[in-house]
Amino acid sequence: GECNISKIMVVDDEVKECELLERFLERKGYDVITFYSGEKALEQVRYEEPDVILLDIKMPGMDGLEMIEQVKRDIRFLELPIIMLSGNDSKDVVARALKNGASDFLKKPFATEELLLKCDLQVKDYINVQRIKAKEQELEIALKKTKEAEQHKAMFLANMSHEIRTPLNAILGFVDILSDEELDEKKQQYLQTVQNSGDLLLNLINDILDFSKIETGKMLLEKRKFSTKKPFKEISQLFYEQAKENGIDLKIHFSSDLPRFFIGDIIRIKQVAGNFLSNA
Numbered sequence: 001g002e003c004n005i006s007k008i009m010v011v012d013d014e015v016k017e018c019e020l021l022e023r024f025l026e027r028k029g030y031d032v033i034t035f036y037s038g039e040k041a042l043e044q045v046r047y048e049e050p051d052v053i054l055l056d057i058k059m060p061g062m063d064g065l066e067m068i069e070q071v072k073r074d075i076r077f078l079e080l081p082i083i084m085l086s087g088n089d090s091k092d093v094v095a096r097a098l099k100n101g102a103s104d105f106l107k108k109p110f111a112t113e114e115l116l117l118k119c120d121l122q123v124k125d126y127i128n129v130q131r132i133k134a135k136e137q138e139l140e141i142a143l144k145k146t147k148e149a150e151q152h153k154a155m156f157l158a159n160m161s162h163e164i165r166t167p168l169n170a171i172l173g174f175v176d177i178l179s180d181e182e183l184d185e186k187k188q189q190y191l192q193t194v195q196n197s198g199d200l201l202l203n204l205i206n207d208i209l210d211f212s213k214i215e216t217g218k219m220l221l222e223k224r225k226f227s228t229k230k231p232f233k234e235i236s237q238l239f240y241e242q243a244k245e246n247g248i249d250l251k252i253h254f255s256s257d258l259p260r261f262f263i264g265d266i267i268r269i270k271q272v273a274g275n276f277l278s279n280a
Helices: 015-027 038-048 064-071 091-099 112-181 185-215 230-245 266-279
Strands: 007-011 031-035 052-056 082-086 104-107 224-227 261-264
Touching (some): 007 015, 007 038, 015 031, 038 052, 052 064, 052 112, 064 091, 082 091, 082 112, 091 104, 112 185, 185 266, 224 230, 230 266, 261 266
Parallel strands (some): 007 031, 007 052, 082 104
Antiparallel strands (some): 224 261
């Protein structure tokens, strides 16, 4: 089979043998680069970035076993397939080649079709591995961007809630002062409604921050004892005037068998009740 996007590096001190391999592999669609020494090939491997190396074991100077050991020291080439070529296929030689990082072994002289088959398989596996790694890197980058976006969002929410809390706390403070000074019962009810509305708004601001807690699984519900009727009375007061303006008669009714107290998160209960009334 032909391999359309692949580069083979041939490293062998036998010039004629290299020329034969070049012609054969180029006819099969490979881009072939040849070096006649391990030293020169080692210098160029990082620039050429081959998809597979055909490496002769026995060469003057740096032999194949030493070169493969040097190549595999670079983390970028840990998965790079290297097929060792040798006239000696003793168990010791093969074991040393595989130990140093060779992915396959061929004894000289070899059938060119066998060599082609091994090259095709090795290149295919290598390209698949590179694609998987590229996808993993893309996912890692995407995850990093998502985390950064979440951090920016949390920071924005914290800043905004702080900016809103400051004037709201001032309003609630003045309402509290007016409540102490005001003797008229009707106005006291109005001030109490303003106070309840402000408290509810303050709780809603805290809920904005809670959304980020929900996303990270850190949301906790309080378990406190509270008067069963209190939150519903307060919420109905907030919507009484609005209902009246719309011609709606808003009444609150409690079942006779309703317990006097509940244990739960009163803020969440008021929020849910408020949502129901607002929608209605």
